[in-house]
Amino acid sequence: MASKITAPTIDDVARQAGVSISTVSRVLNRTVPVSDEIVAKVQAAMRDLRYTPRAAARTLATARTNTLGLVLAELVGDFFSPLLHGIESVAVQNGYDLLISTAGRRGPHNQLPHSFDKHNADGLLIFAGCLNDDGVRDIHSLGVPMVLLHQMPPDNLPIPCVTIENKAATRALVEHLIVRHQRTRILLLTGEPGNEDGYWREMGYREALERYNLPTRAELIAPGHFDRRIAQATMERILRERISFDAVFTGDDEAAVGVYAALRAASLRIPEDVAVVGFDDQSLAQVLQPALTTVHVPIKQVGIQATHSLIQLLQGKQPEALTLLPTTMILRSSCGC
Amino acid sequence: MASKITAPTIDDVARQAGVSISTVSRVLNRTVPVSDEIVAKVQAAMRDLRYTPRAAARTLATARTNTLGLVLAELVGDFFSPLLHGIESVAVQNGYDLLISTAGRRGPHNQLPHSFDKHNADGLLIFAGCLNDDGVRDIHSLGVPMVLLHQMPPDNLPIPCVTIENKAATRALVEHLIVRHQRTRILLLTGEPGNEDGYWREMGYREALERYNLPTRAELIAPGHFDRRIAQATMERILRERISFDAVFTGDDEAAVGVYAALRAASLRIPEDVAVVGFDDQSLAQVLQPALTTVHVPIKQVGIQATHSLIQLLQGKQPEALTLLPTTMILRSSCGC
DNA sequence: CTGTTAGCGCCTTCAT
DNA sequence: ATGAAGGCGCTAACAG
Secondary structure: OOOOOOOOOHHHHHHHHOOOHHHHHHHHHOOOOOOHHHHHHHHHHHHHHOOOOOHHHHHHHHOOOOEEEEEEOOOOOOOHHHHHHHHHHHHHHOOOEEEEEEOOOOOOEOOOOOOOOOOOOOEEEEEOOOEOHHHHHHHHHOOOOEEEEOOOOHHHOOOOEEEEOOHHHHHHHHHHHHHHHOOOOEEEEEOOOOOHHHHHHHHHHHHHHHHOOOOOOHHHEEEOOOOHHHHHHHHHHHHHOOOOOOEEEOOOHHHHHHHHHHHHHOOOOOOOOOEEEOOEOOOHHHHOOOOOEEEEOOHHHHHHHHHHHHHHHHOOOOOOOEEEEOOEEEOOOOOOO | OOOOOOOOOHHHHHHHHOOOHHHHHHHHHOOOOOOHHHHHHHHHHHHHHOOOOOHHHHHHHHOOOOEEEEEEOOOOOOOHHHHHHHHHHHHHHOOOEEEEEEOOOOOOEOOOOOOOOOOOOOEEEEEOOOEOHHHHHHHHHOOOOEEEEOOOOHHHOOOOEEEEOOHHHHHHHHHHHHHOOOOOOEEEEEOOOOOHHHHHHHHHHHHHHHHOOOOOOHHHEEEOOOOHHHHHHHHHHHHHOOOOOOEEEOOOHHHHHHHHHHHHHOOOOOOOOOEEEOOEOOOHHHHOOOOOEEEEOOHHHHHHHHHHHHHHHHOOOOOOOEEEEOOEEEOOOOOOO
8 A cells, every 4th residue: 555665575685585385374374384594594484575474364364363352331430440450461462453442422222333343353352331132142142252351241151241240349338338328228330221230239338238128219320330330320310309328328439429429519528427338449449538348350360360251262272151250249448448 | 183073175165156166255255246146145154164264374375374473571560551452452353363472571582482483473663672683673574564662762773662751741840840849860761771761851850950050860760670579679779879850750650659668668748849750641640649740642642553564564565764753741740749 | 227257465275 | 205286165356
């Protein structure tokens, strides 16, 4: 395209080194022993010519792209960086490139972004919220290797899934509020409908209340959507309606930001008037004043594990069907500790 | 690989539709008019067979990958998400995929990550801190279309560069501290050596002091490296050494987090005892207490502009050599306003 | 408007 | 240990 002088090909290298292209290919791929002498000559020729093999040609010949496709919902937030970081580290370590794509923000779709058919990547890493069950089924039926992150496969399809322990951690957190800090009217800010993390966190919340014979009041369950603005709006409404509460489980840390803002605007003190706890332990959590009590999520590990599983799949091995990464409660000051 | 049954090719579609492969290719690429009737037949066949063209084959035939390579230093921080978001939006809009790669954290390298030769991507987006001057020269001499982000090309090479206005904004910010808030001993936390943003911010700082005949004291210039931990360590040292100061320009918002922590630990009040200002306007800035006065950086725009420039380059057009995006001061409470 | 054919650059049997 | 030749799937002239 840009340069008129066509880049050197394997033929150029072969000619320059006085060998056949198969030999060049062999030193390139170390697939078969080649005499040291020739290896040296070939490598010299490659260096001279500044030769680099054309990825497309190899792919066409081998039917492997050496590329992992990453499908994400939205490239936002504190969450996404460590995840990608984890994925990237094991991908490069295993010689894979990373092709990135976002599914757009309109919620789960039933198709991949059009560029992502099975021929651009050897396998797919699919984050929750990108593909609905139909979409997952479809890709799977095409025989595309894939692993799901924070989302269970439909119909018990044998698709590896990597996610985190949500329910028990939430229950422990809410019980902490009840037992340690004598809170009885605990507000729950939910995730978006269909979000599995949100679903299990809600289950954990309900279990904790039940366990201590506290009523589950409908007016104490409201949308937070793991979003600071939505959480703030919800809190403002609840304050306006004078619904009484003495604690709030914000669903995630991002939502906690909105909760803090609303509470501060209403001159309510944290944790004296209202205890606040989040989930994720994003880097934000330590910055908030008072520092946020939350649950640590090993998000980088999620990326690492998922990528490992995918690579195992590509190697014909059988990865763990479900990897449930442990989470741990982080007590800071916003709960009253 | 995974599926034994080889995926359908253009030949299968042609056979099924009763036409030649060129015709199929034509309806695929809309390069030449095809009769409606045949278009319909071909599309039906494609749908039946669940056909998707092999990207590698097209690439080999056309010498185009339809992929943009993104070279980043580290996938961390608030900074990176909006940048990637901007890049991604214009990439997909123009039919490009995104291949991501990190250069590792060991500072600028003189080579691309090995997977990133010119044959994997049509062009490269290179973020500051990934490639040193030698590296940039090298890639450029290969004729690879590229644009630099937050980094100027060496030797006045004609490589488009997209960056932001650092110096004037910093000067205005520091002058604000001087004029509005009567600060005279203003600490500067610098970026890493070689970081261009940091360099220009330091220049702005110096100009502001000069302009108001304030001395530039060596002990008031110390490393922050745009990193909260390093900034915090530096602040702790400065407090320990009882160096006197009444304000600090933290270099960026991330460093401001460390500064806040150190000042709080020393029971110094912001802004009464020490005024603090940052740079970037990351989402953190509003979360900090007191809310951080800073400079807004249109980081998503940087991504958008850079990608536009790269695409222009790929289209043979001549993009702006240097795009300097404007920044604006955001007055919040940490400066005393 | 449609079909035929020659590559694109590399890997991979198959010989040697 | 090395060379020769076919083919991966698609596009792009070139005919018709």
